[in-house]
Amino acid sequence: MRYSRQIPVFGRDGQERIEGSTVAVVGLGGLGCNVITQLASAGIGRLIIADHQEPDETNLNRQFIYSYFGLDDKKTVSSKKWIEGISETSVVANDVRITSDNVSILEGCDVIVDCTDNNQTRLVLNRFSLDRKIPLVHGGTESLIGQVSVVIPGVTPCLNCFLPKTERKDILSVGPVVSLVAAVQSTEVLKIVTGVGETLAGKLLTIDAATNAYRVLDMNKDDNCSECRGIIL
Numbered sequence: 001m002r003y004s005r006q007i008p009v010f011g012r013d014g015q016e017r018i019e020g021s022t023v024a025v026v027g028l029g030g031l032g033c034n035v036i037t038q039l040a041s042a043g044i045g046r047l048i049i050a051d052h053q054e055p056d057e058t059n060l061n062r063q064f065i066y067s068y069f070g071l072d073d074k075k076t077v078s079s080k081k082w083i084e085g086i087s088e089t090s091v092v093a094n095d096v097r098i099t100s101d102n103v104s105i106l107e108g109c110d111v112i113v114d115c116t117d118n119n120q121t122r123l124v125l126n127r128f129s130l131d132r133k134i135p136l137v138h139g140g141t142e143s144l145i146g147q148v149s150v151v152i153p154g155v156t157p158c159l160n161c162f163l164p165k166t167e168r169k170d171i172l173s174v175g176p177v178v179s180l181v182a183a184v185q186s187t188e189v190l191k192i193v194t195g196v197g198e199t200l201a202g203k204l205l206t207i208d209a210a211t212n213a214y215r216v217l218d219m220n221k222d223d224n225c226s227e228c229r230g231i232i233l
Helices: 007-019 030-042 064-069 075-086 119-132 175-194
Strands: 022-026 046-050 090-094 111-114 136-142 145-151 203-208 213-218
Touching: 007 175, 022 030, 030 046, 030 064, 030 075, 030 136, 030 175, 046 075, 064 075, 075 090, 111 119, 111 175, 119 136, 136 175, 145 175, 175 203
Parallel strands: 022 046, 022 111, 046 090, 111 136
Antiparallel strands: 136 145, 145 203, 203 213
């Protein structure tokens, strides 16, 4: 049986919840390629994916899907083919940059996964998460550093509470580090969906691959946060 090695972990009820869930993955770069692969392989029933870009050669050290399909198609096109080729997961592909004007295309999802590389889009996802009370799994990398956190609206600090106000434009990316972060994100999604295990809700996991240092930090709500200030924790 395809899922016989993970059913003892999540239980049959948990596997049914996995297969009955919808997950939105925004960003189909290094993080996104890994996350959609892991979630589809685990049996997630439906994926809503979104990205507006075409791949290029600089992506190929970490975005393995486009090494397989080539650089001619949009990322959403190749990613949809990839998911359908490895699983029975249904896919809704959106060839758009997520903005406040179109974020409603994620309606109906049970979890949002932030696989983007810029804070502008992250904060759009954050606002949508807060408004719809949908858990948000954030991930990011830079060079040999990675981080993951989980936002539970009304329970934890939001992304705006701790994201830096400035960011680098040319992000350095190392494939194995990207895969590490994406693996944690995917695991967090499965824990949220099944209720098995303790998530990173209200915490920030930092990974320094240069020294193999893993730290879990408690996050504090910013009382002056413009996004979640009015939400009671």
